[in-house]
Amino acid sequence: MAAGSSAVWAAQHPACSGGKFHHLSPSHSHCRPRRALQTPPALPARRSGASPPRASLAAAAPAVAVRTASEEAVYEVVLRQAALVEAATPQRRRTRQPRWAEEEEEERVLGWGLLGDAYDRCGEVCAEYAKTFYLGTQLMTPERRKAVWAIYVWCRRTDELVDGPNASYITPTALDRWEKRLEDLFEGRPYDMYDAALSDTVSKFPVDIQPFKDMVQGMRLDLWKSRYMTFDELYLYCYYVAGTVGLMTVPVMGIAPDSKASTESVYNAALALGIANQLTNILRDVGEDARRGRIYLPLDELAQAGLTEEDIFRGKVTGKWRRFMKGQIQRARLFFDEAEKGVTHLDSASRWPVCESLATKYNFSPLVFVPTRNLINFITGSELLTYPLFGQFLGFRCSRLCGCTGRSLMPLRQTTTTTSPSVRTSARPRSCCRYRLHMQGLRLHHEPSVDHIFFFFSFPNPPCFAPPFLFFLYIISFSCLHGISLACSG
Numbered sequence: 255m256a257a258g259s260s261a262v263w264a265a266q267h268p269a270c271s272g273g274k275f276h277h278l279s280p281s282h283s284h285c286r287p288r289r290a291l292q293t294p295p296a297l298p299a300r301r302s303g304a305s306p307p308r309a310s311l312a313a314a315a316p317a318v319a320v321r322t323a324s325e326e327a328v329y330e331v332v333l334r335q336a337a338l339v340e341a342a343t344p345q346r347r348r349t350r351q352p353r354w355a356e357e358e359e360e361e362r363v364l365g366w367g368l369l370g371d372a373y374d375r376c377g378e379v380c381a382e383y384a385k386t387f388y389l390g391t392q393l394m395t396p397e398r399r400k401a402v403w404a405i406y407v408w409c410r411r412t413d414e415l416v417d418g419p420n421a422s423y424i425t426p427t428a429l430d431r432w433e434k435r436l437e438d439l440f441e442g443r444p445y446d447m448y449d450a451a452l453s454d455t456v457s458k459f460p461v462d463i464q465p466f467k468d469m470v471q472g473m474r475l476d477l478w479k480s481r482y483m484t485f486d487e488l489y490l491y492c493y494y495v496a497g498t499v500g501l502m503t504v505p506v507m508g509i510a511p512d513s514k515a516s517t518e519s520v521y522n523a524a525l526a527l528g529i530a531n532q533l534t535n536i537l538r539d540v541g542e543d544a545r546r547g548r549i550y551l552p553l554d555e556l557a558q559a560g561l562t563e564e565d566i567f568r569g570k571v572t573g574k575w576r577r578f579m580k581g582q583i584q585r586a587r588l589f590f591d592e593a594e595k596g597v598t599h600l601d602s603a604s605r606w607p608v609c610e611s612l613a614t615k616y617n618f619s620p621l622v623f624v625p626t627r628n629l630i631n632f633i634t635g636s637e638l639l640t641y642p643l644f645g646q647f648l649g650f651r652c653s654r655l656c657g658c659t660g661r662s663l664m665p666l667r668q669t670t671t672t673t674s675p676s677v678r679t680s681a682r683p684r685s686c687c688r689y690r691l692h693m694q695g696l697r698l699h700h701e702p703s704v705d706h707i708f709f710f711f712s713f714p715n716p717p718c719f720a721p722p723f724l725f726f727l728y729i730i731s732f733s734c735l736h737g738i739s740l741a742c743s744g
């Protein structure tokens with residue numbers, strides 16, 4: 255499990271190491287492993303040293319390699335999902351029937367009727383919200399592609415509950431209802447077309463409900479929690495809202511039949527990719543979050559760096575801030591490293607969209623990818639880490655705004671719940687600009703903005719002296735080669 259940073263944290267808090275639930279208190283009840291997490295069924299025997307991220311951490315903090323409370327809790331879900339997959343596909347390493355035969359059969363089952371329509375609708379949503387990802391899924395077998403679409407749509411809708419146009423009306427009760435609806439669809443009682451597609455998916459693939467429930471739990475946190483005292487707390491949040499995506503999708507994407515890696519290690523990598531992405535988003539959005547009164551940074555580490563909440567709110571860039579951010583970036587990199595190791599063990603037809611997710615974050619033209627890692631490089635290199643605090647103030651917007659439409663994915667019924675003022679003010683603020691534009695019915699295209707300039711800083715030794723078209727080629731080849739080498743290796 256990705257845990258590099260936690261080991262660093264544990265190294266700084268030796269009294270708290272040892273996997274004890276040392277920091278749990280009533281005020282941090284979300285950190286308490288829930289019953290479902292504590293008693294997973296049929297766990298496979300735990301291999302010693304089976305948690306790769308620990309190894310990657312060992313370099314950073316060789317003395318400590320013990321899971322923290324959150325990591326323990328998440329690890330249980332990983333084991334549980336891995337066990338489910340192992341049980342469902344005992345012969346996964348054997349050769350399969352030819353791909354064309356699989357595809358023909360899948361098309362026959364999914365290609366027509368109401369279910370076919372439901373999946374097509376999911377595909378349309380993906381194509382609208384996540385174009386590059388959608389294109390990547392075209393390389394998957396039809397059944398897998400459609401299943402990943404269905405999962406994507408459920409995640410997007412869940413996220414939209416607290417991040418969409420009706421976020422201020424969402425209460426814990428509304429999230430409880432959403433979770434009940436999830437349970438129903440897992441039991442074959444879908445509520446609408448999108449649910450029907452997911453219901454079909456979970457009946458065909460060995461997907462555990464726990465990561466889905468955990469994502470809802472992450473949305474619950476967002477309703478009331480705006481501070482994270484330690485990285486352990488933040489880690490759990492990142493698992494809830496992003497690490498879960500990896501656990502949901504790998505059972506669908508499949509592990510390469512000839513892979514020698516343990517199922518568990520592939521799941522650890524998948525988890526790491528989600529966490530790496532979320533940490534990157536957090537570092538990118540420090541300024542935007544601060545303007546909403548939120549700090550998704552470990553406050554104890556902030557204090558150790560000699561920084562206060564006030565410094566964040568003031569957007570003051572100092573030597574202390576840069577040093578602090580470098581540490582945070584280093585941590586995100588460890589998670590990316592961990593994720594990268596797992597990609598080659600995925601079924602070859604499923605690797606592309608993952609490589610896209612690993613290698614790209616913002617597409618500022620239909621052709622050009624900017625690697626996610628390079629968002630991290632950019633945060634490190636560009637004007638020495640000032641962007642997360644100032645970028646948003648200066649009005650830089652990410653081109654992830656591309657491709658949004660004014661259509662909400664939520665049924666009206668789900669979003670008209672009334673709420674108390676306190677809940678209303680604490681609803682998650684991210685991407686609200688995007689949704690404000692949604693509300694105004696505007697369609698956003700590639701925003702010409704200063705953030706394009708930043709891409710100059712986002713590559714090692716950028717050829718800033720080159721003519722623009724050479725630079726253009728440089729970007730394409732850098733991103734594509736990285737993606738291709740990942741997808742083809744192994």
Ligand SMILES: CC(C)=CCC/C(C)=C/CC/C(C)=C/CC/C(C)=C/[C@@H]1[C@@H](COP(=O)(O)OP(=O)(O)O)[C@]1(C)CC/C=C(\C)CC/C=C(\C)CCC=C(C)C
Nearest residue numbers: 405406409410413496499500523524528531532596607611
């Ligand atoms: C193949 C593939 C990439 C599948 C993932 C498809 C899928 C189901 C995506 C759901 C994404 C989603 C809508 C989640 C809701 C919560 C949320 C918003 C999480 C954040 C994502 C998106 O960031 P973005 O910046 O685009 O979002 P905002 O505009 O800020 O709202 C997250 C950061 C989570 C993204 C998680 C991943 C990319 C993890 C994917 C992991 C795998 C596919 C496993 C890979 C396997 C190995 C072995 C490495």
